[in-house]
Amino acid sequence: MYQYDQYDQQMVDARVEEFRDQARRRLDGKLTEDQFKPLRLMNGLYLQLHAYMLRVAIPYGTLNSRQMIALGDIADKYDRGYGHFTTRQNLQYNWIKLEDAADILADLAKVEMHAIQTSGNCIRNISSDHFAGAAADELVDPRPYAELLRQWSSFHPEFTYLPRKFKIAVIAAEKDRAAMRLHDIGIQIVEKDGEIGARFYVGGGMGRTPMIAPMIRDFVPLDQLITYSEACLRVYNRYGRRDNKYKARIKILVHELGAEEYTRQVEQEFAHMLEQGVEPPREELERIKPFFADPAFEDGAKNVDRSDPDFALWVDRNTHRHKHDSYVSAVISLKPVGGIPGDATGTQIRIMAKLAEQYSFDELRIMHTQNVVLPHVKIADLHALWTALDAADLGAPNMDSIEDMIACPGLDYCALANARSIPLAQRISEKFDASGKTAKLGELKLKISGCINACGHHHAGHIGILGVDRKGVENYQLSLGGSEAEDTALAKITGPGFTEDGVIDAVEKVTDLYLDVREDGERFLDTYRRIGMAPFKEALYD
């Protein structure tokens, strides 16, 4: 994986010093809270309901054991012993003291990590396919391109005060495991006439106005990737709305101009930019690529001993096909029954780091579904790995099941939330686990947001739940039919909302209907697409 050279390290160190200076000027009264706010946000520091939250960047969701151990140690030293993995493949600490922030950033810098641009109206951490470099179905590893974009987008002088935040995802497989078209820019690395290039989708997003990004260019040559990105951003920086923060994301600009007109403006800017020579030298990509070269895979067992049914179940549910047939990618579920989705203790984080060192060439990935992946595990080692995970309460066999839900922190932590997400997630997983229906339901993506900002991706859930405030009482709207995968779709609301108990019953009713009427091999989403909303409405409201 990528390693900083002297320059990368110096950039991060410079930022830590800059932030220390900003914090000092805030304490000296030279900066007002209003002036300090965007600066601390650009260093990942939010003020939440009860404390500061620090969001640490994990570029394209890849990290090594040493970094993971540092994350666990920070959880114990500065937080209350927990880290929370997020849908942006990042990690958040929810109980941080402002006066510790600069020290935490310094601890992170020691292991080539930081919290830069994890918040604020700038280009955020670049996300990617969590199985990158391991999946059997990818064209190439997308991470070298993501790393090139990371460098370009870090401390970009023109794009630090954008109309609104800006999120970029890069994938390189037909199967989309990164919700690529629900990003401000989604890039798919593709092949055309034997050449590798980038396909650009611009203007997707969730939030209060969910939109699926239209494709604006089917092929950008790789030696123009940064230039084209720069053109996309410049048009947005100049013409994105700044009069209303709820209409300031690029999706609104693309929608209001129309994809064709936005594209025309980008192409014009792109033609101009090409003359400016902003593209990094081509050798830079070639320098980056070897960092992501395959580790030394060895041939070994292709199958596991299935005599232990619990182990066999975990293998079936939580492993993903690897490009080398003696390996798999193993998903460590952070969704134990009744747990808080995405939470891990400092001890668990260190255990995962150790296991990565032992079984996965020292590498881990964070999934946008708030789980952790060991990307390269020998099939022969799976039983030993599972045994260790199970002992640490990390062995839940529930990937992509209803228990593997995404949930935002909700009203338990977040100053923006209208309703709690976590208790709902806990109760649903307990209920479906107890009734044994989880297994019967198969792949079912449940996503819960505690407000319309949609951090819990409810628009993209096969089943989505949105918490709202209704005259001071938490109320939950149910929606069906969303997908964040390559068949991207936005979920539709079923009808009037429910109480907390009511929405749990409602989830049970729609899943029962699915079990009754599904045809061979259909997932919940397939059945919904076949029969439409009406039968579900009838089951819910008649």
Next chain:
Amino acid sequence: MTDDLGTSPDEVQFRFRDDEPADHGTVTVDACCDQTNAAAVRIEPGDDARTLLPFLDRLALIEVNFPAYGDGRGYSSARILREAGYAGELRAVGDVLIDQLSHMRRCGFDAFAPDARLDEEDAARAFATWENVYQRTVDGRRTIQESRHE
């Protein structure tokens, strides 16, 4: 001269040029396009900097106004002007604060007239924030990627 903003020359706190400062009051972008003799103009965030491109030869001063520091359109305006070859003074005026100075400099600003005077030491530190840079812009600095592959 109804479009003349009537500004007295702003108090320039930082200037990275050797020539004499222009002492003209600025006119609006619209007025600049109509008047053949205007030598100083002020760009507001909503103005299209490219409308000035035909007139760059006669301009000695372009002010880019930042009514609020969080509105980043002026950064693009500045770069566009420099990319088009504008070599006169490019002055950031308005809500210009310490923590924006280093990025503004990279986008081509070479003079700064903040509404509120900035602490000299803090500003000196801010201008020196980035010993190295990742992006090629109009300031001519060699990028990290170029250094890696020279």
